[in-house]
Amino acid sequence: MPFKFRKRESVSRKAVLLVPLLSFAVSLLFGAIMLILSGADPVVTYLAMFGGAFGSTHGLSEVLVKSIPLILTGLSVAIAFRMRFWNIGAEGQLTMGAVAATGAALFWSQGWPSWTIMPLSIAAGCIAGGLWAGVPAILKATLNVDETLTTLMLNYVAVLYSEHLYYVTWRAPGRNSGTERIPQVAWLSRFLGRAHTGIFFGLALALVLWLIFRYTRWGFELKIIGSNATAARYMGINIARNIILTLLISGAISGLAGAVEVLGLTRSLQQGISVGYGYTAIIIAWMAQLDPLGVIFVAFLMAALLVGGDQIQMRMRLPASVGIVLQAMLLIPMLAGGLFRDYSLHWERPPKTDGVAGSMQADGMEAGGAED
Amino acid sequence: MTDGIRPLTVSAPVLRMRGITKRFPGVLANDRIDLDLYRGEVLALLGENGAGKSTLMNVLAGLYRPDAGTILLGETHVEIDSPRDAAELGIGMVHQNFMLVPTMTVAQNIVLGMPDLPIVPDLEEIHRQIEALSNRYGLLVDPQAYIWQLSVGEQQRVEILKLLYRGADILILDEPTAVLTPQEIEELGHVLAAVQAEGKSIIFITHKMGEVIAFSDRVCVLRQGRVVATKRTAETNPRELARLMVGREVLFQIEKAPADPGETLLVLRHVCADNDKGLPALRQLSLVVRRGEILGIAGVAGNGQRELAEVITGLRDIKTGEILINGRDRTSSSPLQMIESGVGHIPADRMGMGTVGNMAVADNLAMKSYRSPPLAEYGILRREKILRFARSLIEAFGISTPTPQTPVKFLSGGNIQKTILAREIDACASLLVAVYPSRGLDVGATEAVRRRLLEQRDAGRAVLLISEDLDELLTVADRIAVLYEGRVMGIVPTASADVETVGLLMSGSEAAELDGVTSAPSTVGAF
Ligand SMILES: Nc1ncnc2c1ncn2[C@@H]1O[C@H](COP(=O)(O)OP(=O)(O)O)[C@@H](O)[C@H]1O
Ligand SMILES: [Mg+2]
Numbered sequence: 001m002p003f004k005f006r007k008r009e010s011v012s013r014k015a016v017l018l019v020p021l022l023s024f025a026v027s028l029l030f031g032a033i034m035l036i037l038s039g040a041d042p043v044v045t046y047l048a049m050f051g052g053a054f055g056s057t058h059g060l061s062e063v064l065v066k067s068i069p070l071i072l073t074g075l076s077v078a079i080a081f082r083m084r085f086w087n088i089g090a091e092g093q094l095t096m097g098a099v100a101a102t103g104a105a106l107f108w109s110q111g112w113p114s115w116t117i118m119p120l121s122i123a124a125g126c127i128a129g130g131l132w133a134g135v136p137a138i139l140k141a142t143l144n145v146d147e148t149l150t151t152l153m154l155n156y157v158a159v160l161y162s163e164h165l166y167y168v169t170w171r172a173p174g175r176n177s178g179t180e181r182i183p184q185v186a187w188l189s190r191f192l193g194r195a196h197t198g199i200f201f202g203l204a205l206a207l208v209l210w211l212i213f214r215y216t217r218w219g220f221e222l223k224i225i226g227s228n229a230t231a232a233r234y235m236g237i238n239i240a241r242n243i244i245l246t247l248l249i250s251g252a253i254s255g256l257a258g259a260v261e262v263l264g265l266t267r268s269l270q271q272g273i274s275v276g277y278g279y280t281a282i283i284i285a286w287m288a289q290l291d292p293l294g295v296i297f298v299a300f301l302m303a304a305l306l307v308g309g310d311q312i313q314m315r316m317r318l319p320a321s322v323g324i325v326l327q328a329m330l331l332i333p334m335l336a337g338g339l340f341r342d343y344s345l346h347w348e349r350p351p352k353t354d355g356v357a358g359s360m361q362a363d364g365m366e367a368g369g370a371e372d
Numbered sequence: 373m374t375d376g377i378r379p380l381t382v383s384a385p386v387l388r389m390r391g392i393t394k395r396f397p398g399v400l401a402n403d404r405i406d407l408d409l410y411r412g413e414v415l416a417l418l419g420e421n422g423a424g425k426s427t428l429m430n431v432l433a434g435l436y437r438p439d440a441g442t443i444l445l446g447e448t449h450v451e452i453d454s455p456r457d458a459a460e461l462g463i464g465m466v467h468q469n470f471m472l473v474p475t476m477t478v479a480q481n482i483v484l485g486m487p488d489l490p491i492v493p494d495l496e497e498i499h500r501q502i503e504a505l506s507n508r509y510g511l512l513v514d515p516q517a518y519i520w521q522l523s524v525g526e527q528q529r530v531e532i533l534k535l536l537y538r539g540a541d542i543l544i545l546d547e548p549t550a551v552l553t554p555q556e557i558e559e560l561g562h563v564l565a566a567v568q569a570e571g572k573s574i575i576f577i578t579h580k581m582g583e584v585i586a587f588s589d590r591v592c593v594l595r596q597g598r599v600v601a602t603k604r605t606a607e608t609n610p611r612e613l614a615r616l617m618v619g620r621e622v623l624f625q626i627e628k629a630p631a632d633p634g635e636t637l638l639v640l641r642h643v644c645a646d647n648d649k650g651l652p653a654l655r656q657l658s659l660v661v662r663r664g665e666i667l668g669i670a671g672v673a674g675n676g677q678r679e680l681a682e683v684i685t686g687l688r689d690i691k692t693g694e695i696l697i698n699g700r701d702r703t704s705s706s707p708l709q710m711i712e713s714g715v716g717h718i719p720a721d722r723m724g725m726g727t728v729g730n731m732a733v734a735d736n737l738a739m740k741s742y743r744s745p746p747l748a749e750y751g752i753l754r755r756e757k758i759l760r761f762a763r764s765l766i767e768a769f770g771i772s773t774p775t776p777q778t779p780v781k782f783l784s785g786g787n788i789q790k791t792i793l794a795r796e797i798d799a800c801a802s803l804l805v806a807v808y809p810s811r812g813l814d815v816g817a818t819e820a821v822r823r824r825l826l827e828q829r830d831a832g833r834a835v836l837l838i839s840e841d842l843d844e845l846l847t848v849a850d851r852i853a854v855l856y857e858g859r860v861m862g863i864v865p866t867a868s869a870d871v872e873t874v875g876l877l878m879s880g881s882e883a884a885e886l887d888g889v890t891s892a893p894s895t896v897g898a899f
Contacts, residue, residue: 217751
């Protein structure tokens with residue numbers, strides 16, 4: 001092989017900046033090839049994507065709408081991943097958050113003063129999400145059960161359970177699916193079209209988490225656990241307790257994402273709650289290098305990519321699948337780009353084996369007696 | 373130039389390194405190094421930790437690319453860009469940290485990654501070849517055993533076999549003796565002789581003068597990235613080598629005042645515990661350590677030393693027995709409770725347990741005292757106080773680091789150990805458990821570590837020193853308890869101890885048969 005990777009001996013500052021930019025350029029190139037193959041003009045398509053996301057109040061509002069759950073689930077995943085707990089269950093935690101928030105707003109707050117409904121509903125969402133992540137965390141901390149499996153499986157349980165609720169148990173009379181609308185007092189207010197104040201939860205939480213990671217004793221412990229669990233135990237840190245605590249919070253943040261989707265956007269539990277934000281969140285957390293402020297930025301870009309991709313399906317009359325494939329094509333180089341932060345690529349000259357070296361090798365075969 | 377000295381056979385060197393320079397952020401690890409290697413010789417590469425020995429050899433083994441300099445094999449210029457290039461040129465290296473896959477067998481590890489391996493290798497044939505090599509060089513190891521079943525010494529043999537199997541003509545061994553018992557070191561000497569007898573050349577990295585004298589034909593001394601001397605071994609002596617290596621005269625002895633033991637601090641009574649595989653590691657072990665004394669623990673590695681340290685520091689549960697610290701029952705305490713009882717711990721595994729490599733030196737120094745004021749208040753870290761705290765420890769313990777914010781993994785072994793030592797001594801109020809504290813350290817750092825332990829003793833703390841180095845125990849400890857198969861075979865006061873008695877106890881002889889030795893249970897009975 002003429003090319004090969006070599007691990008960088010130290011992180012290069014230049015690479016940290018250049019790699020994402022270059023990855024993005026490569027992404028556009030890959031996408032262009034795919035577009036040309038499907039008979040579309042790449043320049044026009046890209047402009048349409050950009051215009052779709054940022055060219056109108058409607059587009060921008062949709063970008064914000066999608067970035068809200070993406071920021072929250074992105075944070076949720078990032079905090080779990082920081083201690084090497086592979087929580088891939090943000091989707092299920094979000095769904096359970098939406099379920100509980102709806103339940104609280106519609107059924108469980110009967111007889112409470114009306115102003116309490118919104119906080120109750122949000123709290124219910126957080127608790128449900130927290131429990132949904134807490135179970136795998138407890139299994140991991142006490143019995144060392146692999147969390148990737150448990151968190152993933154619980155996604156299916158949550159999504160199917162929510163479907164059962166809005167198709168059967170909680171279905172509003174007269175509707176094919178979906179619950180009643182939640183009372184208006186519980187609604188999060190909207191601005192700029194469908195964007196809603198849920199965004200402030202995301203921004204505030206990102207800031208709080210950033211401060212926690214940087215300045216608190218607990219953030220320090222999480223960093224030690226995530227970097228070297230053996231050392232953490234030796235330093236007297238209770239790993240099991242931290243796993244459970246962190247995952248309760250991680251799950252609660254995803255649950256909050258579900259709650260604000262209901263209170264801000266759908267205002268009832270209905271189809272379209274689980275559309276894969278919890279999985280996209282994994283990509284976001286990773287691209288943001290688990291940094292809470294980075295999550296905001298990446299989630300916003302990802303939302304723009306999703307909205308822009310949807311837009312070109314309509315504007316360019318491309319098949320829906322082209323939009324989805326394009327989104328994936330754009331992501332792959334960006335993710336692969338991370339590799340170049342840690343490794344550098346080199347052109348390899350074949351080592352010279354003539355002269356003395358050649359004869360040494362022959363000697364070696366003889367002496368080793370084992371190369372034949 | 374360095375080739376003023378030639379071996380007895382007058383011939384051209386098989387390998388010449390010229391002007392090798394390698395810079396890391398903030399460190400010039402290799403500064404215009406010239407090095408020659410002749411056919412059939414053992415060349416010792418001597419230098420303190422951080423002198424640049426591993427870096428230079430990693431350049432030769434294709435792991436690092438030098439910033440400047442050339443390498444000649446015979447008369448040919450070579451570019452070595454990867455370990456595979458090196459292997460093709462007949463150069464192989466056994467690294468300080470072995471690179472074996474624990475879940476695979478010896479044979480699988482040996483052929484793993486060989487370029488022209490058939491898809492379905494003939495394992496029978498490979499086993500036979502490995503056995504043949506084993507016998508030829510005295511590298512005894514079962515090709516079908518799994519790596520995880522092997523002792524460190526055996527794993528090293530596998531690494532050496534791997535090189536020989538691939539036909540290496542230049543073998544580089546990076547501090548091979550750091551992990552070996554005295555007997556295993558002697559065996560390694562025989563292996564080196566057998567390899568050398570076939571005309572292969574060996575570069576032997578070490579910082580121990582004794583090994584240079586015993587094993588090498590020539591010695592090249594590095595200090596701070598530079599070659600300070602190249603000598604024929606027969607024409608030098610340990611004292612001169614130590615001076616060249618450290619850059620000043622070195623005292624081989626340290627002053628030690630007589631111990632003044634105070635009240636009993638640590639008591640273990642009939643402690644039983646299992647090892648990681650669930651087999652008994654400590655069997656009815658009893659011992660006592662008093663304030664103001666250093667109790668040394670001698671024994672061949674794997675006789676329960678690691679488990680003993682872990683039991684005392686709360687890292688391992690005990691099955692039966694009890695542990696008292698300061699008269700309080702500390703049986704089945706958590707690591708945090710042990711830290712809070714004033715137990716400091718210098719673990720054997722510095723990188724795996726003692727430090728968090730990617731975190732700053734300052735953070736690592738704070739890792740035992742970050743919980744309470746002044747380093748943290750109301751759960752908030754006081755960053756500026758942590759920095760001040762770190763600066764004072766760096767100063768007091770002479771830790772050489774570019775900045776307090778440098779990740780600790782970039783420090784040399786000696787400075788990593790000083791970092792741990794500083795943190796543990798600072799946080800330890802009553803008992804310090806030190807496990808192999810000077811293993812792999814150079815003379816200067818070893819001296820510093822031993823002085824610190826004595827200082828702790830003189831300050832009225834109790835010290836439990838677990839060591840494989842009998843000389844260390846005899847110089848530093850006040851009493852020596854010998855561990856054998858998880859039991860204390862006997863306890864000898866250092867003043868009246870001799871190597872022979874301790875050696876006999878180490879091999880499992882009963883204390884009752886030897887003069888001047890207290891058997892352990894009676895010590896506790898008297899308590
Ligand atoms: N990968 C690396 N990155 C940065 N600095 C390094 C790296 N490897 C070694 N160093 C530094 O280079 C110097 C020489 O280290 P090394 O060759 O490991 O010394 P030795 O093997 O003689 O103990 C030390 O100061 C060490 O901290
Ligand atoms: Mg080294």
